[in-house]
Amino acid sequence: MKLALLGYGKMGKTIERLAVEAGHEVVFIKDRANERGDLAEADVAIDFSTPEAAIENISRCIMDGIPIVSGTTGWLKDYDKVLNLCEERNGSFIYASNFSIGVNLFFGLNEYLAKQMSSWPMYDINIEEIHHTEKKDAPSGTAISLAEGIIKNTAKEAWQLDGQGDAVVPIHAKREEDVKGTHEITYSSEIDTISIKHEAHSRDGFAKGAILAAQWLQNKKGVFGMKDVLGIE
Incomplete structure:
Protein backbone atom coordinates (compact mmCIF):
# COMPACT_ATOMS: atom_id res chain seq x y z
CA MET A 1 0.00 0.00 0.00
CA SER A 100 -7.35 2.54 18.70
CA ILE A 101 -8.99 -0.88 18.53
CA GLY A 102 -9.23 -0.88 22.33
CA VAL A 103 -10.94 2.51 22.41
CA ASN A 104 -13.50 1.43 19.82
CA LEU A 105 -14.31 -1.62 21.95
CA PHE A 106 -14.51 0.81 24.89
CA PHE A 107 -17.10 2.86 22.97
CA GLY A 108 -19.33 -0.21 22.85
CA LEU A 109 -18.81 -0.92 26.55
CA ASN A 110 -19.67 2.70 27.34
CA GLU A 111 -22.99 2.48 25.48
CA TYR A 112 -23.87 -0.84 27.12
CA LEU A 113 -23.20 0.57 30.59
CA ALA A 114 -25.23 3.71 29.79
CA LYS A 115 -28.22 1.55 28.83
CA GLN A 116 -27.93 -0.38 32.09
CA MET A 117 -27.67 2.80 34.17
CA SER A 118 -30.44 4.74 32.41
CA SER A 119 -33.09 3.50 34.88
CA TRP A 120 -31.09 4.66 37.91
CA PRO A 121 -31.07 8.48 37.92
CA MET A 122 -29.56 8.68 41.41
CA TYR A 123 -26.15 8.14 39.80
CA ASP A 124 -24.26 11.26 38.66
CA ILE A 125 -22.33 10.79 35.42
CA ASN A 126 -18.92 12.31 34.78
CA ILE A 127 -16.31 11.92 32.06
CA GLU A 128 -12.67 12.74 32.67
CA GLU A 129 -10.05 12.82 29.93
CA ILE A 130 -6.31 13.41 30.32
CA HIS A 131 -3.97 14.16 27.41
CA HIS A 132 -0.52 15.61 26.78
CA THR A 133 -0.02 19.36 27.06
CA GLU A 134 0.47 19.74 23.28
CA LYS A 135 -3.09 18.64 22.48
CA LYS A 136 -4.84 21.69 21.08
CA ASP A 137 -8.54 20.83 21.48
CA ALA A 138 -10.46 20.26 24.71
CA PRO A 139 -12.37 18.16 25.36
CA SER A 140 -10.88 15.42 23.23
CA GLY A 141 -12.84 14.01 20.30
CA THR A 142 -12.84 10.66 22.08
CA ALA A 143 -14.45 12.20 25.17
CA ILE A 144 -17.11 13.81 22.98
CA SER A 145 -17.81 10.45 21.30
CA LEU A 146 -18.18 8.84 24.75
CA ALA A 147 -20.56 11.60 25.84
CA GLU A 148 -22.64 11.17 22.69
CA GLY A 149 -22.87 7.44 23.39
CA ILE A 150 -24.22 8.21 26.87
CA ILE A 151 -26.68 10.82 25.57
CA LYS A 152 -28.02 8.36 23.00
CA ASN A 153 -28.83 5.81 25.70
CA THR A 154 -29.99 7.94 28.66
CA ALA A 155 -32.16 10.97 29.41
CA LYS A 156 -29.15 13.28 29.16
CA GLU A 157 -29.53 15.97 26.52
CA ALA A 158 -26.06 17.45 25.97
CA TRP A 159 -22.42 17.38 27.04
CA GLN A 160 -20.58 20.38 28.41
CA LEU A 161 -17.00 21.09 29.39
CA ASP A 162 -17.02 21.27 33.21
CA GLY A 163 -20.81 21.47 32.97
CA GLN A 164 -23.51 21.09 35.58
CA GLY A 165 -27.19 20.19 35.55
CA ASP A 166 -29.39 17.12 35.45
CA ALA A 167 -29.58 17.09 31.64
CA VAL A 168 -25.84 17.54 31.11
CA VAL A 169 -22.97 15.07 30.78
CA PRO A 170 -19.98 16.99 32.21
CA ILE A 171 -16.56 16.43 30.64
CA HIS A 172 -13.46 17.37 32.62
CA ALA A 173 -10.32 17.85 30.51
CA LYS A 174 -6.83 17.74 32.02
CA ARG A 175 -3.51 18.35 30.30
CA GLU A 176 -0.36 16.74 31.71
CA GLU A 177 3.14 16.02 30.44
CA ASP A 178 3.58 12.93 28.23
CA VAL A 179 0.12 11.40 28.67
CA LYS A 180 -0.93 9.34 25.63
CA GLY A 181 -4.64 9.46 26.46
CA THR A 182 -6.81 8.40 29.38
CA HIS A 183 -10.62 8.37 29.46
CA GLU A 184 -12.77 7.44 32.45
CA ILE A 185 -16.56 7.38 32.83
CA THR A 186 -17.86 7.42 36.38
CA TYR A 187 -21.36 6.83 37.78
CA SER A 188 -21.46 8.03 41.41
CA SER A 189 -24.12 7.87 44.11
CA GLU A 190 -24.10 8.31 47.89
CA ILE A 191 -23.84 4.54 48.19
CA ASP A 192 -21.27 3.52 45.60
CA THR A 193 -19.35 4.34 42.43
CA ILE A 194 -19.13 2.46 39.14
CA SER A 195 -16.43 3.39 36.63
CA ILE A 196 -14.87 2.19 33.38
CA LYS A 197 -11.52 3.43 32.11
CA HIS A 198 -9.30 3.22 29.05
CA GLU A 199 -5.65 4.21 29.26
CA ALA A 200 -3.36 4.29 26.23
CA HIS A 201 0.26 3.30 26.88
CA SER A 202 1.69 4.46 23.55
CA ARG A 203 0.66 6.04 20.25
Missing part, protein backbone atom coordinates in the same frame (compact mmCIF):
# COMPACT_ATOMS: atom_id res chain seq x y z
CA LYS A 2 1.30 3.46 -0.93
CA LEU A 3 0.49 6.03 1.73
CA ALA A 4 0.28 9.80 1.92
CA LEU A 5 0.74 11.34 5.36
CA LEU A 6 -1.02 14.67 5.89
CA GLY A 7 0.45 15.97 9.11
CA TYR A 8 3.89 14.91 10.26
CA GLY A 9 3.89 15.41 13.99
CA LYS A 10 4.27 12.65 16.56
CA MET A 11 1.36 10.65 15.15
CA GLY A 12 2.48 11.07 11.56
CA LYS A 13 5.97 9.88 12.40
CA THR A 14 4.60 6.90 14.35
CA ILE A 15 2.38 5.92 11.43
CA GLU A 16 5.34 6.19 9.04
CA ARG A 17 7.49 3.95 11.24
CA LEU A 18 4.85 1.25 11.66
CA ALA A 19 3.74 1.41 8.02
CA VAL A 20 7.28 0.93 6.74
CA GLU A 21 7.84 -1.92 9.23
CA ALA A 22 4.69 -3.58 7.82
CA GLY A 23 5.98 -3.32 4.24
CA HIS A 24 4.01 -0.26 3.10
CA GLU A 25 5.53 2.72 1.30
CA VAL A 26 5.11 6.40 2.21
CA VAL A 27 5.04 8.33 -1.08
CA PHE A 28 3.92 11.77 0.12
CA ILE A 29 4.31 13.80 3.30
CA LYS A 30 2.73 17.18 4.07
CA ASP A 31 4.01 19.03 7.12
CA ARG A 32 2.58 22.52 7.61
CA ALA A 33 3.65 24.38 4.44
CA ASN A 34 6.14 21.76 3.27
CA GLU A 35 5.35 18.88 0.91
CA ARG A 36 7.55 15.96 -0.16
CA GLY A 37 6.71 13.36 -2.78
CA ASP A 38 3.70 12.98 -5.09
CA LEU A 39 0.19 12.81 -3.61
CA ALA A 40 -1.15 11.36 -6.87
CA GLU A 41 0.88 8.17 -6.31
CA ALA A 42 -0.89 7.38 -3.02
CA ASP A 43 -3.41 4.56 -2.69
CA VAL A 44 -4.73 6.08 0.54
CA ALA A 45 -4.03 9.22 2.58
CA ILE A 46 -3.96 9.42 6.38
CA ASP A 47 -4.62 12.80 7.97
CA PHE A 48 -3.39 13.61 11.47
CA SER A 49 -2.88 17.32 11.01
CA THR A 50 -4.53 20.28 12.77
CA PRO A 51 -8.17 21.43 12.93
CA GLU A 52 -7.25 24.33 10.64
CA ALA A 53 -5.64 22.10 7.99
CA ALA A 54 -7.97 19.10 8.12
CA ILE A 55 -10.76 20.44 5.89
CA GLU A 56 -8.29 21.42 3.15
CA ASN A 57 -6.49 18.08 3.38
CA ILE A 58 -9.66 15.99 3.29
CA SER A 59 -11.28 18.03 0.52
CA ARG A 60 -8.13 17.90 -1.61
CA CYS A 61 -7.99 14.11 -1.43
CA ILE A 62 -11.68 13.66 -2.17
CA MET A 63 -11.42 16.01 -5.16
CA ASP A 64 -8.37 14.08 -6.42
CA GLY A 65 -10.05 10.69 -5.97
CA ILE A 66 -7.73 9.53 -3.19
CA PRO A 67 -9.35 7.61 -0.30
CA ILE A 68 -8.65 9.40 2.97
CA VAL A 69 -8.63 8.42 6.63
CA SER A 70 -8.73 11.28 9.15
CA GLY A 71 -8.09 11.21 12.88
CA THR A 72 -7.83 14.97 13.30
CA THR A 73 -10.34 16.34 15.81
CA GLY A 74 -11.65 19.86 16.42
CA TRP A 75 -13.06 20.51 12.90
CA LEU A 76 -16.40 18.70 13.06
CA LYS A 77 -18.51 21.84 12.65
CA ASP A 78 -17.71 21.35 8.94
CA TYR A 79 -18.35 17.60 8.92
CA ASP A 80 -21.54 17.88 6.82
CA LYS A 81 -19.64 19.79 4.12
CA VAL A 82 -17.19 16.91 3.85
CA LEU A 83 -20.01 14.36 3.70
CA ASN A 84 -21.70 16.30 0.90
CA LEU A 85 -18.45 16.64 -1.04
CA CYS A 86 -17.71 12.93 -0.63
CA GLU A 87 -21.17 12.07 -1.94
CA GLU A 88 -20.88 14.48 -4.87
CA ARG A 89 -17.48 13.13 -5.89
CA ASN A 90 -18.20 9.45 -5.10
CA GLY A 91 -15.28 9.56 -2.68
CA SER A 92 -13.93 7.33 0.07
CA PHE A 93 -13.62 8.66 3.61
CA ILE A 94 -13.22 7.41 7.16
CA TYR A 95 -13.29 9.70 10.18
CA ALA A 96 -12.76 8.49 13.73
CA SER A 97 -12.17 10.45 16.91
CA ASN A 98 -9.90 7.56 17.92
CA PHE A 99 -8.47 4.72 15.80
CA ASP A 204 1.21 2.73 18.45
CA GLY A 205 -2.38 1.63 19.05
CA PHE A 206 -3.78 4.72 17.34
CA ALA A 207 -1.31 4.42 14.46
CA LYS A 208 -1.94 0.71 13.88
CA GLY A 209 -5.70 1.34 13.82
CA ALA A 210 -5.28 4.13 11.26
CA ILE A 211 -3.15 1.89 9.03
CA LEU A 212 -5.73 -0.90 9.35
CA ALA A 213 -8.47 1.56 8.38
CA ALA A 214 -6.45 2.72 5.36
CA GLN A 215 -6.02 -0.87 4.17
CA TRP A 216 -9.74 -1.53 4.64
CA LEU A 217 -10.80 1.61 2.76
CA GLN A 218 -9.03 0.71 -0.48
CA ASN A 219 -11.47 0.01 -3.33
CA LYS A 220 -14.49 1.14 -1.27
CA LYS A 221 -16.76 4.13 -1.87
CA GLY A 222 -18.65 6.07 0.78
CA VAL A 223 -18.27 7.42 4.30
CA PHE A 224 -17.36 4.95 7.04
CA GLY A 225 -16.25 4.70 10.65
CA MET A 226 -14.19 2.34 12.76
CA LYS A 227 -17.24 0.22 13.53
CA ASP A 228 -17.30 -0.65 9.83
CA VAL A 229 -13.58 -1.40 9.78
CA LEU A 230 -13.73 -3.63 12.87
CA GLY A 231 -17.14 -5.18 12.16
CA ILE A 232 -18.58 -3.94 15.46
CA GLU A 233 -22.36 -3.83 15.68
Whole structure:
Protein backbone atom coordinates (compact mmCIF):
# COMPACT_ATOMS: atom_id res chain seq x y z
CA MET A 1 0.00 0.00 0.00
CA LYS A 2 1.30 3.46 -0.93
CA LEU A 3 0.49 6.03 1.73
CA ALA A 4 0.28 9.80 1.92
CA LEU A 5 0.74 11.34 5.36
CA LEU A 6 -1.02 14.67 5.89
CA GLY A 7 0.45 15.97 9.11
CA TYR A 8 3.89 14.91 10.26
CA GLY A 9 3.89 15.41 13.99
CA LYS A 10 4.27 12.65 16.56
CA MET A 11 1.36 10.65 15.15
CA GLY A 12 2.48 11.07 11.56
CA LYS A 13 5.97 9.88 12.40
CA THR A 14 4.60 6.90 14.35
CA ILE A 15 2.38 5.92 11.43
CA GLU A 16 5.34 6.19 9.04
CA ARG A 17 7.49 3.95 11.24
CA LEU A 18 4.85 1.25 11.66
CA ALA A 19 3.74 1.41 8.02
CA VAL A 20 7.28 0.93 6.74
CA GLU A 21 7.84 -1.92 9.23
CA ALA A 22 4.69 -3.58 7.82
CA GLY A 23 5.98 -3.32 4.24
CA HIS A 24 4.01 -0.26 3.10
CA GLU A 25 5.53 2.72 1.30
CA VAL A 26 5.11 6.40 2.21
CA VAL A 27 5.04 8.33 -1.08
CA PHE A 28 3.92 11.77 0.12
CA ILE A 29 4.31 13.80 3.30
CA LYS A 30 2.73 17.18 4.07
CA ASP A 31 4.01 19.03 7.12
CA ARG A 32 2.58 22.52 7.61
CA ALA A 33 3.65 24.38 4.44
CA ASN A 34 6.14 21.76 3.27
CA GLU A 35 5.35 18.88 0.91
CA ARG A 36 7.55 15.96 -0.16
CA GLY A 37 6.71 13.36 -2.78
CA ASP A 38 3.70 12.98 -5.09
CA LEU A 39 0.19 12.81 -3.61
CA ALA A 40 -1.15 11.36 -6.87
CA GLU A 41 0.88 8.17 -6.31
CA ALA A 42 -0.89 7.38 -3.02
CA ASP A 43 -3.41 4.56 -2.69
CA VAL A 44 -4.73 6.08 0.54
CA ALA A 45 -4.03 9.22 2.58
CA ILE A 46 -3.96 9.42 6.38
CA ASP A 47 -4.62 12.80 7.97
CA PHE A 48 -3.39 13.61 11.47
CA SER A 49 -2.88 17.32 11.01
CA THR A 50 -4.53 20.28 12.77
CA PRO A 51 -8.17 21.43 12.93
CA GLU A 52 -7.25 24.33 10.64
CA ALA A 53 -5.64 22.10 7.99
CA ALA A 54 -7.97 19.10 8.12
CA ILE A 55 -10.76 20.44 5.89
CA GLU A 56 -8.29 21.42 3.15
CA ASN A 57 -6.49 18.08 3.38
CA ILE A 58 -9.66 15.99 3.29
CA SER A 59 -11.28 18.03 0.52
CA ARG A 60 -8.13 17.90 -1.61
CA CYS A 61 -7.99 14.11 -1.43
CA ILE A 62 -11.68 13.66 -2.17
CA MET A 63 -11.42 16.01 -5.16
CA ASP A 64 -8.37 14.08 -6.42
CA GLY A 65 -10.05 10.69 -5.97
CA ILE A 66 -7.73 9.53 -3.19
CA PRO A 67 -9.35 7.61 -0.30
CA ILE A 68 -8.65 9.40 2.97
CA VAL A 69 -8.63 8.42 6.63
CA SER A 70 -8.73 11.28 9.15
CA GLY A 71 -8.09 11.21 12.88
CA THR A 72 -7.83 14.97 13.30
CA THR A 73 -10.34 16.34 15.81
CA GLY A 74 -11.65 19.86 16.42
CA TRP A 75 -13.06 20.51 12.90
CA LEU A 76 -16.40 18.70 13.06
CA LYS A 77 -18.51 21.84 12.65
CA ASP A 78 -17.71 21.35 8.94
CA TYR A 79 -18.35 17.60 8.92
CA ASP A 80 -21.54 17.88 6.82
CA LYS A 81 -19.64 19.79 4.12
CA VAL A 82 -17.19 16.91 3.85
CA LEU A 83 -20.01 14.36 3.70
CA ASN A 84 -21.70 16.30 0.90
CA LEU A 85 -18.45 16.64 -1.04
CA CYS A 86 -17.71 12.93 -0.63
CA GLU A 87 -21.17 12.07 -1.94
CA GLU A 88 -20.88 14.48 -4.87
CA ARG A 89 -17.48 13.13 -5.89
CA ASN A 90 -18.20 9.45 -5.10
CA GLY A 91 -15.28 9.56 -2.68
CA SER A 92 -13.93 7.33 0.07
CA PHE A 93 -13.62 8.66 3.61
CA ILE A 94 -13.22 7.41 7.16
CA TYR A 95 -13.29 9.70 10.18
CA ALA A 96 -12.76 8.49 13.73
CA SER A 97 -12.17 10.45 16.91
CA ASN A 98 -9.90 7.56 17.92
CA PHE A 99 -8.47 4.72 15.80
CA SER A 100 -7.35 2.54 18.70
CA ILE A 101 -8.99 -0.88 18.53
CA GLY A 102 -9.23 -0.88 22.33
CA VAL A 103 -10.94 2.51 22.41
CA ASN A 104 -13.50 1.43 19.82
CA LEU A 105 -14.31 -1.62 21.95
CA PHE A 106 -14.51 0.81 24.89
CA PHE A 107 -17.10 2.86 22.97
CA GLY A 108 -19.33 -0.21 22.85
CA LEU A 109 -18.81 -0.92 26.55
CA ASN A 110 -19.67 2.70 27.34
CA GLU A 111 -22.99 2.48 25.48
CA TYR A 112 -23.87 -0.84 27.12
CA LEU A 113 -23.20 0.57 30.59
CA ALA A 114 -25.23 3.71 29.79
CA LYS A 115 -28.22 1.55 28.83
CA GLN A 116 -27.93 -0.38 32.09
CA MET A 117 -27.67 2.80 34.17
CA SER A 118 -30.44 4.74 32.41
CA SER A 119 -33.09 3.50 34.88
CA TRP A 120 -31.09 4.66 37.91
CA PRO A 121 -31.07 8.48 37.92
CA MET A 122 -29.56 8.68 41.41
CA TYR A 123 -26.15 8.14 39.80
CA ASP A 124 -24.26 11.26 38.66
CA ILE A 125 -22.33 10.79 35.42
CA ASN A 126 -18.92 12.31 34.78
CA ILE A 127 -16.31 11.92 32.06
CA GLU A 128 -12.67 12.74 32.67
CA GLU A 129 -10.05 12.82 29.93
CA ILE A 130 -6.31 13.41 30.32
CA HIS A 131 -3.97 14.16 27.41
CA HIS A 132 -0.52 15.61 26.78
CA THR A 133 -0.02 19.36 27.06
CA GLU A 134 0.47 19.74 23.28
CA LYS A 135 -3.09 18.64 22.48
CA LYS A 136 -4.84 21.69 21.08
CA ASP A 137 -8.54 20.83 21.48
CA ALA A 138 -10.46 20.26 24.71
CA PRO A 139 -12.37 18.16 25.36
CA SER A 140 -10.88 15.42 23.23
CA GLY A 141 -12.84 14.01 20.30
CA THR A 142 -12.84 10.66 22.08
CA ALA A 143 -14.45 12.20 25.17
CA ILE A 144 -17.11 13.81 22.98
CA SER A 145 -17.81 10.45 21.30
CA LEU A 146 -18.18 8.84 24.75
CA ALA A 147 -20.56 11.60 25.84
CA GLU A 148 -22.64 11.17 22.69
CA GLY A 149 -22.87 7.44 23.39
CA ILE A 150 -24.22 8.21 26.87
CA ILE A 151 -26.68 10.82 25.57
CA LYS A 152 -28.02 8.36 23.00
CA ASN A 153 -28.83 5.81 25.70
CA THR A 154 -29.99 7.94 28.66
CA ALA A 155 -32.16 10.97 29.41
CA LYS A 156 -29.15 13.28 29.16
CA GLU A 157 -29.53 15.97 26.52
CA ALA A 158 -26.06 17.45 25.97
CA TRP A 159 -22.42 17.38 27.04
CA GLN A 160 -20.58 20.38 28.41
CA LEU A 161 -17.00 21.09 29.39
CA ASP A 162 -17.02 21.27 33.21
CA GLY A 163 -20.81 21.47 32.97
CA GLN A 164 -23.51 21.09 35.58
CA GLY A 165 -27.19 20.19 35.55
CA ASP A 166 -29.39 17.12 35.45
CA ALA A 167 -29.58 17.09 31.64
CA VAL A 168 -25.84 17.54 31.11
CA VAL A 169 -22.97 15.07 30.78
CA PRO A 170 -19.98 16.99 32.21
CA ILE A 171 -16.56 16.43 30.64
CA HIS A 172 -13.46 17.37 32.62
CA ALA A 173 -10.32 17.85 30.51
CA LYS A 174 -6.83 17.74 32.02
CA ARG A 175 -3.51 18.35 30.30
CA GLU A 176 -0.36 16.74 31.71
CA GLU A 177 3.14 16.02 30.44
CA ASP A 178 3.58 12.93 28.23
CA VAL A 179 0.12 11.40 28.67
CA LYS A 180 -0.93 9.34 25.63
CA GLY A 181 -4.64 9.46 26.46
CA THR A 182 -6.81 8.40 29.38
CA HIS A 183 -10.62 8.37 29.46
CA GLU A 184 -12.77 7.44 32.45
CA ILE A 185 -16.56 7.38 32.83
CA THR A 186 -17.86 7.42 36.38
CA TYR A 187 -21.36 6.83 37.78
CA SER A 188 -21.46 8.03 41.41
CA SER A 189 -24.12 7.87 44.11
CA GLU A 190 -24.10 8.31 47.89
CA ILE A 191 -23.84 4.54 48.19
CA ASP A 192 -21.27 3.52 45.60
CA THR A 193 -19.35 4.34 42.43
CA ILE A 194 -19.13 2.46 39.14
CA SER A 195 -16.43 3.39 36.63
CA ILE A 196 -14.87 2.19 33.38
CA LYS A 197 -11.52 3.43 32.11
CA HIS A 198 -9.30 3.22 29.05
CA GLU A 199 -5.65 4.21 29.26
CA ALA A 200 -3.36 4.29 26.23
CA HIS A 201 0.26 3.30 26.88
CA SER A 202 1.69 4.46 23.55
CA ARG A 203 0.66 6.04 20.25
CA ASP A 204 1.21 2.73 18.45
CA GLY A 205 -2.38 1.63 19.05
CA PHE A 206 -3.78 4.72 17.34
CA ALA A 207 -1.31 4.42 14.46
CA LYS A 208 -1.94 0.71 13.88
CA GLY A 209 -5.70 1.34 13.82
CA ALA A 210 -5.28 4.13 11.26
CA ILE A 211 -3.15 1.89 9.03
CA LEU A 212 -5.73 -0.90 9.35
CA ALA A 213 -8.47 1.56 8.38
CA ALA A 214 -6.45 2.72 5.36
CA GLN A 215 -6.02 -0.87 4.17
CA TRP A 216 -9.74 -1.53 4.64
CA LEU A 217 -10.80 1.61 2.76
CA GLN A 218 -9.03 0.71 -0.48
CA ASN A 219 -11.47 0.01 -3.33
CA LYS A 220 -14.49 1.14 -1.27
CA LYS A 221 -16.76 4.13 -1.87
CA GLY A 222 -18.65 6.07 0.78
CA VAL A 223 -18.27 7.42 4.30
CA PHE A 224 -17.36 4.95 7.04
CA GLY A 225 -16.25 4.70 10.65
CA MET A 226 -14.19 2.34 12.76
CA LYS A 227 -17.24 0.22 13.53
CA ASP A 228 -17.30 -0.65 9.83
CA VAL A 229 -13.58 -1.40 9.78
CA LEU A 230 -13.73 -3.63 12.87
CA GLY A 231 -17.14 -5.18 12.16
CA ILE A 232 -18.58 -3.94 15.46
CA GLU A 233 -22.36 -3.83 15.68
